[in-house]
Amino acid sequence: METMEEWIRRLPKAELHLHLEGTITPRTLVELSALKGEQASAMTLAEAEALYAYEDFTGFLQAFKAVVTELRGPAEYELAAWRMLEALAEQGVRHAEVYISVGVIFRLRPEEDRRDPELFARIFAALERARVRGERELGVTLYWIFDAVRHFTLDEAARVFRLAAAMRREHPSIVGIGLGGDERQAGSEPFRALYAEAAAAGLRLTNHAGETTGPEAIREALGIGSERLGHALSAERDAALMEELRRRQVPLELNPGSNVRTGVCPSREEHPLRRYFDAGLMVTVNSDDPAFFGATVADEYWLAHAVHGFTREELRRLAENSFRASFLPEVEKQRWLDQIGSC
Template sequence: MISKKIELHVHLEGSIRPATLLEIARRNGEVLPANTVDGLEELYRFTDFRHFLDVWVMTTNCLRTADDFRRVVVDYAKQARDHGAVYLEAIFSPAERVQDHGIGWDEIYTGYSEGAIEAQERFGLTVRLTPDLYRGCPVELAEACATVSVRYRDRGMVGLGIGGNELQGPLEPYRKAIQIAQDGGLPFVPHAGEAAGRQSIQEALNLGAVRLRHGIRAADDPHLLTEIVERGVVLDVCPTSNLRTGVVKHLAAHPLPRLRDAGVACSINTDDPAMFGTDLGREHELASQLGVTAADAYAAGLAGALCEEAVKERVAGMAPDPFSGRNGPVHNGPRLRS
């Protein structure tokens, strides 16, 4: 039996398979640097983190319509369900679409929201959404994004994140956008501690981050580890992503065992599964090689989930049994955050 799973860190734009991306690009009149499936797969063979970001921007700008956005949610929901996912907290990046192509906020948010509804209806998979800003985003655009995200809170938005190149600049310019989201009931879930270390992580924590997407560089600093554990901050760990972007050189060097030994809760995730040639099952296989069981990963995912309490309680009842390896109710799981 496939073990039940929770995924908290997957970029929907990075989950689009090459054949689907080609179809969407052609329909929207977008020219890609490769016009075959094999060509796109070759394009996805990243040389470093900067290369990955360049390719990500170039390819994901193909998405233009509400139906495009709906489709990527539904397509990935089926893939995740087939690997045992029962709850998915997915990321999308609306500000780039607005800035680069003038697509309306409502076109974007409606498409993703409708995709989440369809995923529940067709696959029984609960999907919640966390829009992402990006480092370097114009401040006014970031604040508009936060405002729209709050407006869509009753249509599946549960948090606000920020991604992009950590080395490009600090989070401080986005303090107001973060505050708009927090005041509107959307917690802050930034990328930090992937390509950069202590300063990036500490800044995110100081701005009220309740989860860190990646956060693996915290393993280099005992004081940060202590703070993360004491605050109950969950790290969203993505093993294959870390290897493909070169922030971790090989699996044996991955800091996941050190993080777990320090008592940090680590969810297991795909990040950009189509671009990295992975899936949720594969990530859990890698995590198990690093000492993280299905029950460990599920408990961390549950602790970090931002969905409403009724959903958490239902998802808690589906957890893998930590004693037998079978799927069953959790009797001594983490305290659920309201």
């Protein structure tokens, strides 16, 4: 008899809100630190685990940065991407649209960036090697989303988005852009012109909105043309906004585990996943930064069942939504929807 966990694993799923850097487990971090060569000694697992200890949202951002610091060059990024792909395949994720914190890469190493203008191109080539191998060996397809940091300068975001636009011509796997970082310090309005420019270049527009802020941040994100919203936790405080999200079927990348761990939602029971779903919103579940939050996307499906009472039929709908809300071509979406229907 197949258990619910086994069935969830078999159910084809797309993950739409996943930060590459947030998939790096302490174990992978040890492997990454060992790539440094003989001069520097590798980190122990205990040292790696200590980096993941944080108390609140601000502490999480600091821990995230500490892990990103270990990603020094192409070899580290390739290994991190490969370990992420293995983990996705293990959970039955068949397609993922993955945020790369490109803004952080430039901000963390200004010296190297000045000295070596080709560094990012080499990092990206390494990520592409992992992506192609993942598709071939694991049957998992990947798209990349270049993520800028909203509380850095506008010039830094412009650089990230224009790089995505320029590289996309040669690398169609670069499907879109996004804005992460601290919403309490910067909203979406300042990025209006940059979003329009990115859309004109054929990039799809995602945005973190309403995670640590109120519904006005979600309205602002919609106002600059964001097509898919990360978190949207505070939407339910605004009935008219809820109605607009429902009517337009704006895809929401919900991350219940993340919201509980960063403390922006008091408990899983209180997370609006079920209420949004019942209100007819276009809801998907995602893991955000699984290595930091301790739950994979397969765990999120299981918890939707265990905590919010989602039936198999409802979990199928979540899986269908994940492909419908993806940036895959229609024919690919349909292929996965057919497979979910018979699962």
